[in-house]
Amino acid sequence: MLPELFFGYYAAMIVFLSVLVITRKNPVHSVMWMLLLFFHIAGLYLFLNAEFIAAIQVIVYAGAILVLFLFVVLLLNLREELQTAKFIRSWPAGLLISGGIIVAIISALRSFVLAPQGMHTIEFIKRETHTKALGTILYTEYLFPFEIASLVLLVAIIGAIVLAKKKTRS
Amino acid sequence: MVPLNWYLVLSAIVFMIGVFGFLTRRNIIIMFMSIEVMLNAVNISLVSLSHYMQDMRGQILVFFIITVAAAEAAIGLAIIIALFRNKSTVHVDEMSEMKG
Amino acid sequence: MPGTYLPSDYLPILVFLMVATAFGMGALLIGSILRLRRPYPEKLMPYESGNPPVGEPRQRFSVKFYIIAMLFVVFDVETVFLYPWAVVFDKIGLYAFIEMIIFIVILLVGYVYAWRKEAFKWD
Numbered sequence: 001m002l003p004e005l006f007f008g009y010y011a012a013m014i015v016f017l018s019v020l021v022i023t024r025k026n027p028v029h030s031v032m033w034m035l036l037l038f039f040h041i042a043g044l045y046l047f048l049n050a051e052f053i054a055a056i057q058v059i060v061y062a063g064a065i066l067v068l069f070l071f072v073v074l075l076l077n078l079r080e081e082l083q084t085a086k087f088i089r090s091w092p093a094g095l096l097i098s099g100g101i102i103v104a105i106i107s108a109l110r111s112f113v114l115a116p117q118g119m120h121t122i123e124f125i126k127r128e129t130h131t132k133a134l135g136t137i138l139y140t141e142y143l144f145p146f147e148i149a150s151l152v153l154l155v156a157i158i159g160a161i162v163l164a165k166k167k168t169r170s
Numbered sequence: 171m172v173p174l175n176w177y178l179v180l181s182a183i184v185f186m187i188g189v190f191g192f193l194t195r196r197n198i199i200i201m202f203m204s205i206e207v208m209l210n211a212v213n214i215s216l217v218s219l220s221h222y223m224q225d226m227r228g229q230i231l232v233f234f235i236i237t238v239a240a241a242e243a244a245i246g247l248a249i250i251i252a253l254f255r256n257k258s259t260v261h262v263d264e265m266s267e268m269k270g
Numbered sequence: 271m272p273g274t275y276l277p278s279d280y281l282p283i284l285v286f287l288m289v290a291t292a293f294g295m296g297a298l299l300i301g302s303i304l305r306l307r308r309p310y311p312e313k314l315m316p317y318e319s320g321n322p323p324v325g326e327p328r329q330r331f332s333v334k335f336y337i338i339a340m341l342f343v344v345f346d347v348e349t350v351f352l353y354p355w356a357v358v359f360d361k362i363g364l365y366a367f368i369e370m371i372i373f374i375v376i377l378l379v380g381y382v383y384a385w386r387k388e389a390f391k392w393d
Contacts, residue, residue, distance in 0.1 A: 003274055007172045011180045014214075018184050018207050022191030027199045034203060041210055046277045048177075048221040053229050056350050057213075060236050064343040065206070065243045071339045072247045073199060075332075076254050087194045094193035102186040109178055118225025122275055125226075132361075133226055134233070135354030139366050142230050146351070147369065149237045150376040153344050156241035157380035160340045161387050163248035164333055171273045222272045240347045244340045251336060 003047070010044045025086050027073045031066055038062040049122055052131045177218035185211035198250055198260045202243075209239050337389045348377055 017037040024030040038061045045054035188208030192201050213232050220228025
């Protein structure tokens, strides 16, 4: 009973908050609703026994990426944005496309078969602690993707500086 | 008992909301936020699959997706700043020239 | 058993969140019921008895804020990678140490680049 109740709360809030994110006129409000959305997604991860993922959801998404969004919203001028129309005129076409995607996904779910169970049972994670179990896989099996991730971050630093920094004219 | 399909349907609905926002909003910042919403929908389905399969590799993938999302946000928002500097608008319909 | 899992370790946090929300909203609600409300124009000014504000409240920020925030995001992600590394360090040992050194050196290149491009200069 209790798991269904919590799932219902989180599912309703996540759907409601994502609708709010994409329908607000003022981007600052969108960012604020998105903050709440990310906290709810982090809460959902706790119920999926993924506490470290919940933590990085809060640290990276809510703590860092949204700050970046907020800075950019404040960096740009908003005034004329508040007077133009929110959606494009042909928004029913967008609804049709996204509705088609969801129908396709849900009809594909009916023929969905779960793969055989792995070794990371709830008891295993409880004994090992979640962060340790995650780190063991990450730093042995996924060593190469981990090093590639540093290159992705390096590209982010260099690209963002090249694009955003003003040219210093002498 | 929450079946796996509930999580997958939730993820599909959130993904749909993200697609709808991306297709219909013309403010480039909100379009970008729609992409983040879509990424989060994918993350929800990956973490739930990982939990129901009792295999943590899905969560590693989520870890990398969050890393890439951070890099993508840094680059994408820098592009928005560069565009805004040239065009002084965040409305994508007004950015129709190839020449900066 | 997946599907019936409840994070019982986080029960105190749930209670904490509920009490915090109830306290915050309750204090605002009780305040709005009990307080006196006699507004007059001077009282409603942004700075009471001060200078009237000049110009737009929504000024444009400098792009330097963006550069700093972007560097924060990237090194925040790097720090997130350090947490599980620190936890499993005694289990994997030297191997883990070398791979983390490679990771940090690659990011250090970006740091040096930002430094050379004077991204940290404020004026």
